Amino acid sequence: MAEIALLDHDTVLAAVSPAEAIDRVRDGFIRYASGEWTMTPKVYLDVPPNGDFRAMPASGSGLAILKWVTSFPRNPGKGLPVVMGMIDVSDSETGEPIAVVDVRSVTALRTGAVAAVAAQELAREDARTVGIIGCGVHGTWAARCLADAEYGPGVCFDPDPDAAGALAGELGWEAGSLDDALACDVVTCVTPGHEPVVTADGLRPGAHLNMLGADGPGKAEAEPEAVARCQLFCDEWEQASHGGELTEAVRAGLVTQDRVTELGEVLTGMAPGREDDAAMTLFDSTGLAIQDLAICNAVIEAHRAGAVRAATARI
Amino acid sequence: MAEIALLDHDTVLAAVSPAEAIDRVRDGFIRYASGEWTMTPKVYLDVPPNGDFRAMPASGSGLAILKWVTSFPRNPGKGLPVVMGMIDVSDSETGEPIAVVDVRSVTALRTGAVAAVAAQELAREDARTVGIIGCGVHGTWAARCLADAEYGPGVCFDPDPDAAGALAGELGWEAGSLDDALACDVVTCVTPGHEPVVTADGLRPGAHLNMLGADGPGKAEAEPEAVARCQLFCDEWEQASHGGELTEAVRAGLVTQDRVTELGEVLTGMAPGREDDAAMTLFDSTGLAIQDLAICNAVIEAHRAGAVRAATARI
Numbered sequence: 001m002a003e004i005a006l007l008d009h010d011t012v013l014a015a016v017s018p019a020e021a022i023d024r025v026r027d028g029f030i031r032y033a034s035g036e037w038t039m040t041p042k043v044y045l046d047v048p049p050n051g052d053f054r055a056m057p058a059s060g061s062g063l064a065i066l067k068w069v070t071s072f073p074r075n076p077g078k079g080l081p082v083v084m085g086m087i088d089v090s091d092s093e094t095g096e097p098i099a100v101v102d103v104r105s106v107t108a109l110r111t112g113a114v115a116a117v118a119a120q121e122l123a124r125e126d127a128r129t130v131g132i133i134g135c136g137v138h139g140t141w142a143a144r145c146l147a148d149a150e151y152g153p154g155v156c157f158d159p160d161p162d163a164a165g166a167l168a169g170e171l172g173w174e175a176g177s178l179d180d181a182l183a184c185d186v187v188t189c190v191t192p193g194h195e196p197v198v199t200a201d202g203l204r205p206g207a208h209l210n211m212l213g214a215d216g217p218g219k220a221e222a223e224p225e226a227v228a229r230c231q232l233f234c235d236e237w238e239q240a241s242h243g244g245e246l247t248e249a250v251r252a253g254l255v256t257q258d259r260v261t262e263l264g265e266v267l268t269g270m271a272p273g274r275e276d277d278a279a280m281t282l283f284d285s286t287g288l289a290i291q292d293l294a295i296c297n298a299v300i301e302a303h304r305a306g307a308v309r310a311a312t313a314r315i
Numbered sequence: 316m317a318e319i320a321l322l323d324h325d326t327v328l329a330a331v332s333p334a335e336a337i338d339r340v341r342d343g344f345i346r347y348a349s350g351e352w353t354m355t356p357k358v359y360l361d362v363p364p365n366g367d368f369r370a371m372p373a374s375g376s377g378l379a380i381l382k383w384v385t386s387f388p389r390n391p392g393k394g395l396p397v398v399m400g401m402i403d404v405s406d407s408e409t410g411e412p413i414a415v416v417d418v419r420s421v422t423a424l425r426t427g428a429v430a431a432v433a434a435q436e437l438a439r440e441d442a443r444t445v446g447i448i449g450c451g452v453h454g455t456w457a458a459r460c461l462a463d464a465e466y467g468p469g470v471c472f473d474p475d476p477d478a479a480g481a482l483a484g485e486l487g488w489e490a491g492s493l494d495d496a497l498a499c500d501v502v503t504c505v506t507p508g509h510e511p512v513v514t515a516d517g518l519r520p521g522a523h524l525n526m527l528g529a530d531g532p533g534k535a536e537a538e539p540e541a542v543a544r545c546q547l548f549c550d551e552w553e554q555a556s557h558g559g560e561l562t563e564a565v566r567a568g569l570v571t572q573d574r575v576t577e578l579g580e581v582l583t584g585m586a587p588g589r590e591d592d593a594a595m596t597l598f599d600s601t602g603l604a605i606q607d608l609a610i611c612n613a614v615i616e617a618h619r620a621g622a623v624r625a626a627t628a629r630i
Contacts, residue, residue: 004401008630045372053381055358055381059360068372090400095368095395100630315323315401315417
């Protein structure tokens with residue numbers, strides 16, 4: 001019997017600010033690139049026709065986590081979220097279970113945070129304006145993290161004008177058209193990935209693109225020809241080339257591995273970032289377990305320090 | 316926020332008797348063999364020098380589970396169990412988290428139960444006596460399940476005579492030597508797998524061997540030559556040939572896949588079982604997520620029916 005802490009949605013958000021999420025996710029990519037943190041490839045358990053469950057293990061800095069999360073695209077039609085599940089956190093020295101952590105808050109923070117980290121590393125020095133394409137939960141958190149990293153003002157686009165308006169209102173940005181959003185310095189796409197929103201013709205020299213929506217086979221937010229015109233970065237090559245924004249361009253023979261740099265290599269100085277001010281940089285974020293680990297480390301530290309309180313249970 | 320039930324060790328054991336565990340695990344193998352239940356291969360997250368964490372997803376009968384469990388062989392030296400973790404249970408229709416379940420009780424029940432199922436299917440009709448080699452937690456539960464399935468009396472062997480004596484006392488069996496245990500009709504090995512306890516010379520015609528201890532690369536309880544002399548069965552070929560009792564014999568070229576039958580094929584009548592009364596049958600149990608799913612289904616049903624009570628938490 002172990003006593004575990006139950007760290008729910010509000011506790012996670014009280015424990016970890018966007019600024020801390022950005023620092024932690026940056027640090028996590030560096031530790032992973034330097035071999036200090038480890039993870040295994042995502043495992044997909046298909047549950048047709050509902051969607052799939054994903055198991056994502058990672059370990060580092062004394063913790064081992066396992067994220068267990070759904071991608072159930074039909075759920076909104078039933079009034080349920082696409083993303084549900086939990087994160088098990090264990091002590092990697094003793095093996096003891098420590099906590100169960102809400103999955104949606106951690107996923108939102110780590111997905112939003114990496115958009116800010118990638119912009120800080122890959123966008124032009126003078127980049128300021130933000131285009132948010134897709135204003136759901138993850139688009140909202142990407143915008144919050146980018147605003148926290150002093151990007152903005154931004155243009156928020158969503159097929160649902162209320163979603164775009166709410167996010168723009170929260171941040172003092174504006175709701176606008178898809179073209180307005182695509183004309184910004186830091187374009188951040190967080191759509192379901194069913195059809196491309198970025199075309200080869202729509203690319204603007206000097207822009208940085210964060211592609212956050214394509215997180216599984218068959219999803220894409222940019223046309224393969226648009227991807228091929230950019231200087232390419234990703235969170236992790238295996239995931240990006242098999243279930244990310246790069247997948248179609250790789251399959252079509254337009255992109256090969258030697259053209260793609262992992263974000264951690266840039267952060268550690270192992271590889272260069274943006275070539276020049278005219279380059280169009282594209283970052284393919286598929287979502288890594290080490291990002292979840294980074295946020296979980298922050299939550300567990302805050303809980304241990306007494307900064308947040310949580311229910312406990314014996315299991 | 317989902318309300319999840321916290322089903323601890325004692326609740327699991329109150330909800331599921333050895334007899335029900337045997338029925339459920341048998342049913343789970345049948346549903347898996349017939350394609351109704353699914354699972355992915357075990358994922359190992361190494362945490363040197365402590366051991367590894369394993370992630371084991373499975374789905375069926377309305378549930379999707381993820382088992383997150385350690386194998387930390389050095390833990391007993393620190394006064395901690397080798398096996399720790401938890402099992403996340405979600406609704407496979409909606410994706411909603413339902414419960415967190417104690418991992419040790421479920422693992423013990425499903426490991427013990429499969430020893431009884433395999434004996435019922437593969438041992439001789441007139442087999443009665445049981446040799447238990449290794450009287451730790453899983454050896455104890457294998458003995459309890461075999462006794463529940465009306466096997467016995469048995470001989471319990473363990474390097475620690477107190478462990479052998481306690482188990483023998485509980486079941487009204489006897490503590491004895493390794494040779495005494497190996498002379499029984501149903502020999503059940505549940506050792507750490509560091510060195511073989513079954514040699515080619517020690518095999519007795521007509522015996523049935525349950526090999527439960529080898530659950531990862533480099534572990535074995537029988538010499539490859541002994542394995543090769545038996546009529547071979549396993550829970551799942553991929554696991555058994557890569558991280559089970561069969562692994563060394565396969566690597567040495569002594570055993571090929573066409574010589575090995577999966578238990579589910581025997582249970583569904585897709586393949587024959589024991590050839591004749593003189594055959595030595597060997598069942599390699601590596602432990603499958605569908606066995607955990609079978610027990611979790613029983614626990615969740617008992618909880619929903621009000622047969623057991625549990626704490627709940629919002630996460």
